[in-house]
Amino acid sequence: MPALNAPADAYLANCPCRSILDLLADKWSALALGALTAGPLRFGEVRTRLEGISPKVLTAVLRRLAEHGLVERTVFPEIPLRVEYALTELGRDANGPLEALRTWVEANIERFP
């Protein structure tokens, strides 16, 4: 992404960080990035970890994360074909605040009405 000509501010409608916040501030993005901290996983393994996600939604989440450089998709030329998903450095860093959000929710769930 080219350098911004104004400080990044997610409150500004035209700030590029608004769409990245939209991407990351998402339950499935947070859970998918968190699952991949354990190491590269296949689609089925990610799907098992994110209980209840549909293949269609998981496909879209992984594609969006890959498009934004957070996840790397590697195809191994084997028979049958093997495809793995792994965090990039950016993905691993983005997982930090997302994991903090998830663990805050888990630790405070009983405070909610």
Added chain:
Amino acid sequence: MPALNAPADAYLANCPCRSILDLLADKWSALALGALTAGPLRFGEVRTRLEGISPKVLTAVLRRLAEHGLVERTVFPEIPLRVEYALTELGRDANGPLEALRTWVEANIERFP
């Protein structure tokens, strides 16, 4: 919320924290809670702060945050009627990890493709 009979785990489909993560892991929830850290605001003031949000979406976001005990809506019996939104203690606490996510995105936006 009644005490859970198993440790909270957002990866489990039936864990109540899944719906709270869904609520908080949302661009507008994050921005609305962040805006209210400055103190109670009226609807129009929140809307001005969250550039680009529609009244319909903001109404739904504030209602959801209030239903979940994160925001308090106070109606002042004045003419014209005055309505203010303010963070509860739970809302102020939930803003912690959300603010960390927002500031991480703002600080790292140029690392994205």
